[in-house]
Amino acid sequence: MDWDDLRIFLAVARAESLSGAGRRLNMDASTVGRRVARLEAAVGAALFAKTPQGYALTSEGGRLIAPAEAAEKAAAAASEATRREAGISGQLRIGAPDGCANYLLPQVAQKMCETHPRLEVQIVSLPRVVNLSKREADMAIAVSPPDTGRLTVQRLTDYRLHLAAHRDYLDRHAPITELDDLRGHRMIGYIPDMIYDRELDYLSETGIETAQISSNSVSVQMQAIRAGAGLGIVHDFAIPFAAGVRRVLTDRISLTRSFWLLRHADDRASRRLTLLADQLAQGLRAEVARLEAL
Incomplete structure (x- = not known):
């Protein structure tokens, strides 16, 4: 059995599509399909079933995963053995x-x-x-x-996060010295139902429940803050990349992740x-x- 065919088989199994496997392998989807067909002919069984969701492993394909991954590991070890550190x-x-x-x-x-x-x-x-x-x-x-x-x-x-806003926004509004001063301010944060990890639910720790501008991307949130659109929780390590963004209420709101x-x-x-x-x-x-x- 050809290791290169097994490599393509694993890529399809992981991507669940010929096109996805092709992108990972830098190979045309049609070529991937032909190579899968060649492997299926070699083993004498269908390895994938085409479904509306993509390519799903058959029971025969599922049994091939472990030996294919073992071959992948062996190939990587052999490659490593010939490479100087x-x-x-x-x-x-x-x-x-x-x-x-x-x-x-x-x-x-x-x-x-x-x-x-x-x-x-x-x-x-x-x-x-x-x-x-x-x-x-x-x-x-x-x-x-x-x-x-x-x-x-x-x-x-560990890394730290703080509430922050652009100086243009802060100059247009009354000073923020207490948590109560945040009422009435426009907040920027994550789209609630797209928070995929509880550690990203930053605003809930400030007592603020709603963001008027939200995104599933923290980088988009930072761009909104840079534009002077409101206040949001930002990574301290990102602030040097955002000229004019200033931390606010550092003694009251400080998160560690x-x-x-x-x-x-x-x-x-x-x-x-x-x-x-x-x-x-x-x-x-x-x-x-x-x-x-x-």
Whole structure:
């Protein structure tokens, strides 16, 4: 059985579509379909059933997942054995919430690529937790540790958030010195039914229930605050990127959250990914500390 066919089989199983697998493999969907058909002919059974939701594994396909993943792991180990530690190359895909992806990971990725010139870093920012079981990424950063899944979890660092507004907004309104002064102000925050992790429910800790301007993206919220549209909870590490944004009521409203690094349990034996995970963790801690000190 050809390992390359198994690689394509796993991509379809994880993406649940030929086009999604093709994007991950940099391959035409029609080519992916032909390769799946070739593998099905080789094993003598249908591996996928086409449904309105996409390509679902048949019982025969489900039984092939474990040996295919074992072959994937063996291929990665063989590749690692021929690669010198000082010259880590290839692709590293990191999933992260958009605040981390926008304000921290670009600088961390830049330093990792300087250390490993042949490394390609991909940053995936999604309004949900990245699915490592479907191999949407090699590793992911989350704002809370997961309760389920075959994952290794490492606490990375704490970070702080405060209520903030642009100086133009503050100049147009009466001074804010007490929590009661927030009544009547326009608030900016998350769309309530799109908060995918309880740790992102920032405004509830201020006693404010409604945001007049809301988005599922913290970066969009920051742009609204920069535009002078109102007040919102922002990451301290994002403030250096937003000229004119000032923290408000720092003695009354101060939140602390944590970043967690998630990896698939099967990747623990990968020296390459472990080295890159260590560099990612060190870089993220240093960048949070640097930006919060500005």
